[in-house]
Amino acid sequence: MSLRSVAELAALVPDGARLAVVKDESGVAMAVARALIARGARGLQLVTVPVSGLEADMLIGAGCIASLETSGITLAEFGQAPCFSRAVKAGTIQLKDATCPAIYAGLQAAQKGIPFMPLRGILETDVLANRADWKVIDNPFAPGDRIVVLPAIEPDVALFHVPLADRFGNVFIGRQRELMLLAHASKSTLVSAERISEGNLLDDEARSGSVIPSLYITAVAHAPRGAWPLAFGDEYGTDAAWMASYVSEARTEAGFERVLRSLAEHPGARLAA
Numbered sequence: 001m002s003l004r005s006v007a008e009l010a011a012l013v014p015d016g017a018r019l020a021v022v023k024d025e026s027g028v029a030m031a032v033a034r035a036l037i038a039r040g041a042r043g044l045q046l047v048t049v050p051v052s053g054l055e056a057d058m059l060i061g062a063g064c065i066a067s068l069e070t071s072g073i074t075l076a077e078f079g080q081a082p083c084f085s086r087a088v089k090a091g092t093i094q095l096k097d098a099t100c101p102a103i104y105a106g107l108q109a110a111q112k113g114i115p116f117m118p119l120r121g122i123l124e125t126d127v128l129a130n131r132a133d134w135k136v137i138d139n140p141f142a143p144g145d146r147i148v149v150l151p152a153i154e155p156d157v158a159l160f161h162v163p164l165a166d167r168f169g170n171v172f173i174g175r176q177r178e179l180m181l182l183a184h185a186s187k188s189t190l191v192s193a194e195r196i197s198e199g200n201l202l203d204d205e206a207r208s209g210s211v212i213p214s215l216y217i218t219a220v221a222h223a224p225r226g227a228w229p230l231a232f233g234d235e236y237g238t239d240a241a242w243m244a245s246y247v248s249e250a251r252t253e254a255g256f257e258r259v260l261r262s263l264a265e266h267p268g269a270r271l272a273a
Contacts, residue, residue: 001169106153169214
């Protein structure tokens with residue numbers, strides 16, 4: 001497998017695709033997300049696995065997202081996600097409320113090639129009441145026992161960042177096992193990586209159990225500090241100054257546009273407060 005550039009990786013996400021992205025702790029491909037914004041991606045159906053923050057907020061603010069299935073969008077200690085909040089209030093995106101177990105269950109159904117997955121814990125909840133695509137049925141093995149069935153979630157594209165990949169297309173995910181599920185459930189998987197190994201990662205017995213084989217990987221891009229300004233495992237921490245500046249600026253549409261211009265002109269630079 002030949003390595004792609006970050007821009008080439010973003011070009012593999014077609015407009016209108018069902019795009020799955022991961023929570024901050026799992027490795028967010030922020031460099032690719034910025035390339036999607038620069039490309040002017042439109043109509044994406046975003047699925048967060050199971051939550052998101054800056055990545056979703058910026059894609060929404062840039063007009064890339066048509067619909068959003070999520071368990072939550074937040075910038076954690078930095079506060080609310082301003083672009084997400086504006087879009088929900090204005091009704092400019094279709095919002096599908098979910099729960100973390102529900103999103104994982106939908107992905108597990110797709111992984112197994114079955115149309116739905118049963119889940120008990122959301123019976124009688126407000127989330128269930130607002131999801132017409134979630135059904136309550138009788139357990140066929142226990143009369144009178146009601147259970148929720150959720151449709152499979154099969155993303156067109158999965159996108160995430162990893163510490164290491166090799167030139168054969170194998171990617172090392174460490175402890176982030178949900179990335180394996182996501183790659184299995186998705187039609188295609190795009191990965192950015194901090195480093196590229198010349199050897200075959202599957203040959204390393206100590207590491208191979210946490211390697212997604214190239215069979216499930218569509219393309220890989222070398223992207224050092226590709227999760228910035230978010231933290232990435234033990235590699236680097238959150239750029240708190242940048243995040244604080246983002247929250248201040250992105251409170252308005254004009255301020256968010258200034259964020260995008262600043263990133264285009266000086267990638268990685270701190271925003272002017």
